[in-house]
Amino acid sequence: MEQKNTVLIDGLEVELNGEKNILELTRKIGIDIPTFCYHSELSLYGACRMCVVEVEGRGIMASCSTPPVPGMKILTNSPRVQRVRRTVLELLLANHDRECTTCDRNGSCKLQDLSNRFGVKKIRFGERDVKLPLDESSYSLVRDPNKCILCGDCVRMCAEVQGIGVLDFAGRGSETVVVPAFKKGLAEVECVNCGQCAAVCPTAAIVVKDETDRAWAALNDPTKTVVVQVAPAVRVALGEEFGLPPGEIVTGKVVAALKRLGFDKVFDTSIAADLTVIEETHEFIKRLQKGERLPQFTSCCPGWVKFAEHNAADFLKNLSSCRSPQQMFGSLVKKYWAKDLGKKPEEIFVVSIMPCTAKKFEAALPHMTTDGAPDVDLVLTTQELARMIREAGLVFDQLDVESFDTPFGFTTGAGVIFGATGGVAEAVLRAAHEFVTGRPVEQINFEAVRGFDGRKEATVEIDGQEIKVAVVHGLANAKKLLEEIREGKADYQIIEVMACPGGCVGGAGQPISTGWETKKQRAKGLYNADKLSQIRKAQDNPMVAKFYERWLKEPNSAAAHEALHTTYSNRERISGEEIKLIAGDQPKVEIAVCVGTCCYLNGSYDTLQKLMALTADEQVQDRINLHATFCLEQCEQGPVIKVDDEIINGVTPETVEAFFKDKILKKLNAAGE
């Protein structure tokens, strides 16, 4: 007799339709099996053991990793299953810093939620016995290992979706922790501050750094004019914090709330996005005409920019030199608008409301300043704004709508769709054709670059030339694309990269949500706003035209460059890792010996030892500084030694004595004379 293609779940016959695992199947029939570590977009991990079910003949199995086999008899809530789940929760709680009342995630914590749901009322085991220090090094994020349940969601998010892998497990047994390499702080490693780890964390082990206190302080400081800019993606997500559906456009209420909170002026980042479109499109056309530095990468996303600085130094020249809209806005306010008001840059306090955690890092960059004052003083995420609104007691959904202030309040549809993946590329395409040909473009919508595929592409013809556009979101997709370009397998002229899956609507500063559906609704909200805009192209924004007329002359002018563009730096090597071996009283020569892997294998450690012996023999220790350093980027020709600013290759233990006499002693003698 042929086996029926069904399984029995809690006595109910259920047909199989190619479900990958039992968990998927049970969810289809309306049984919500709890999980901590199962995420459809991440690899299978199978560690939290919350999703266990009892399979007849096979015992307790994790439903996330077990494919249903016809004829299986599955119990989803048997006493044995219940015991495992409750024990898991009890064990997690026992080891958890249970200061729920003061916790950032109180109310949005999965551990709290499931513990309630499974009726864990008593903990039979001891309290957490260690208190590990918080990692507050990052501008954007705070890690609290005492709240970590080691589900590994952040680890896989960072490695698999973002292609970075800043976090991983270290230690064994109950000493296991999730940390960056060598237990460094997040600020010291190649973290790009995208915050997707925090977005996926079920507890408060990684949270967005809360800076609302600084906002309140500025608002209460009578010497400051406090202005605020609101990014496009915020207006389709903030409502979620107050019970409104995702994607509902609450722009007018956001403006009203900000005004009620006491901000002097409420502006829209979208207008700066329009400026970005104009600057970036002109830059692109110039490169296209000269055929250089292509493909051009967008640079609005600070997560992507930092990623490129760490991982794609070879492409930094390809990044558009445009600052992000947030920084263009801050720069204009501090450089020009302040003057209009007769104020100094430091008298104006610029706050940004962003869907993004990396913006906090971007605003703190030392070169994003005007006369020493930061262009953007404070970045708050959507979550933080919601907290302020709640603290002020504003009943959000009852607020009467208000509109943005001038001059940074007039926006176009192009600036608004910046908040969704593909939005920047579409806005640029709307402009490029017109700038090249001088004729208004007929096509406004570029559907090919919309949507949530990991990589989207389109070919557009501009004045007889085919332009290939690629749009990627999620940095692992960007990494793959970079690899293909390097290998000559991919050929595009312009590439939009957004670090977060879905673009800014999926930013880690947005209200906590999991899954794609919320992000899709938010993106839909933005495209609706675009559709409803009277003006849909950046180049048609009359206020932007005024900025050029009054302040910036023309696109890519010297003034525009000064205010709206930036530079990038190579971050491929972690700096500040030198080991001081000899520190002379009156150093005349700086010597650094590379002890990185390649040089080490070529004998640099022995070279170093001999060098130290030589300096002792010649009694010159007080006249030199000697360091061991990591990588001078000449890996093929090690051991490498840097003497002052000169790099010398191939100093082997055999040749080090000649090198010492020839290079060091001569220098010291010269310095002595």
Place this chain on the structure above:
Amino acid sequence: MNKQTPNQLAQWKEEWRQGFAREKARILICAGTGCVANGSLEVYKAIKQEVEARGAFVTIDVLLEKEEETGVAVVKSGCHGFCEMGPLVRLEPSGVLYTKVKAEDAAEIVEALLRDGKPVERLLYRHPVTGEVYAEEEEIPFYRHQQRTALVHCGHIDPEEIREYIADGGYEGLYKAITEMTPEQVCQEIIASGLRGRGGGGFPTGRKWELTRIEESDQKYVVCNGDEGDPGAFMDRSLLEGDPHRILEGMAIAGYAIGADEGYIYVRAEYPLAVQRLKKAVADAEEYGLLGKNILGTGFNFTVKIKEGAGAFVCGEETALLASIEGKRGMPSPKPPFPAQSGLWGKPTLINNVETFANVPQIIVQGADWFNRIGTKNNAGTKTFALTGQVANTGLIEVPLGTTLRQVVFEIGGGIRGGKKFKAVQIGGPSGGCLTEEHLDLPLDFDSLQAAGAMIGSGGLVVMDESTCLVEVARFFMNFTQNESCGKCVPCREGTKRMLEILQRAVDGEGRPEDVEVLQDLAEAVRDGSLCGLGKTAPNPVLTMLKYFKDEYIAHVVDKKCPAGVCSALKGYWIDPELCKGCSKCARNCPVNAISGEIKKPFTIDETVCIRCGACVSTCPFKAIKEG
């Protein structure tokens, strides 16, 4: 050297066999890790010098040039398993075994051998209980009751000399498999033999091979699991050190059977000698065309790489081991998918334990029936055990599956040391459980042990006498698994921590009555809920302790007593009323006046006052004061 015709192997075998047969005698000095640590390399040097000084020293290269019997070979062998008697020296052909040999004994040994072959009596093994002296290795009770098939070469050949292995029929199994059998037939032969995984799980080896064979893939791998991490276990190490070619041959046969041309041996970096011998064995086998491309001219390719593990117990779990080979953190992943479907780098992978591979060549040469006749039904063949603890003879043993615990402990092990009473054995290390006196006649096989709540594991067998506290033993193993938990799944990471906490409380005298129930409940939940074998079996020592020695645990947490008198926090003194004559001597000698009573009636000790100094014990003329 890889262009030989297949019958090259037979030619080699014949030539070298004859060569070795020309040795008049041979002296094998054990160069296993244990004996080396005891100075066997000095013994080797000294004996070699003595033989050379007498002009009798020969090597195989010399012998191959000769035609008649001549000279004495002096070679280093692998482990005999009787490590506590080391350094060991074996004489052939007489089979004499010298124990605890020192370099100073060299002249006497060589002198006696060359004179009349009469052994040096003072170096022979003397039974610690009966006092009987044994000359021949095989006659010693420790060996007499063993059946060494996997370990047949260990201690008997020079593991670094491939010609010895070949002369004794080495690589014939591989030759037979490639030239006379189809891959399917090889798998069927292994299935028919009834061989089950020797790493502890006992999964039928042939089925694993067949499952991997039927997978379609451009690349498959054979992996040998030599990550032996149980405290006190050294079966794999001895095999790898003592007979490395046998493992390579077993792997190559597996490669042929499943369609893999690449193999990995995952071996602990803490086994430097095993690593060194394996490296030499691989290089030698490649030189003779027995590994590498076009093996024996048959067109079959198989290369072996050696991967040194960094010493994590969990890497003995197959998915963690594979992750480690891939350069990732050694953490297990959920099964399915099984390695047979998606293993090393996502390719179908056959992973077997060292001892499993060691059994393969002989099964192919002698046939499944031969193997099936050893052991019992469903449990064919032999199993090696590391016998340790409070038995008279400790060491590495090999017995047919189904041998009883009694035979192992009392015949091979020579009974309990110091005339004490047998209490329990811990079998299978931290993943196994304890068995009691009532299990002494239990056959040692996969199924019987599992039914009793223990498991063979990789074969650690710790014998405990009455002076052992089982609660402390459970705590010891729980401490081990907690430290070695990879930290991935919640039940294992957190559950072992809390079980350890509860057990620690018990031995510290701070146990709570409700702990009995909590511990049982938690142990069962950890067993049910853990991701991998490490976590699922981690509660076994606790569960068996609670099953067979619950009274002892209750004594700790309720009565605050350690019946075995081990847990110092629970040590106390009491006066046996049957022995006490009421002389009051103890009371007079007690520095804190904790003892009181009426003359000529039994006295008592007030535990709340007693400072556990033990002064009373030595003063009592009737030995009436007891510890515990």
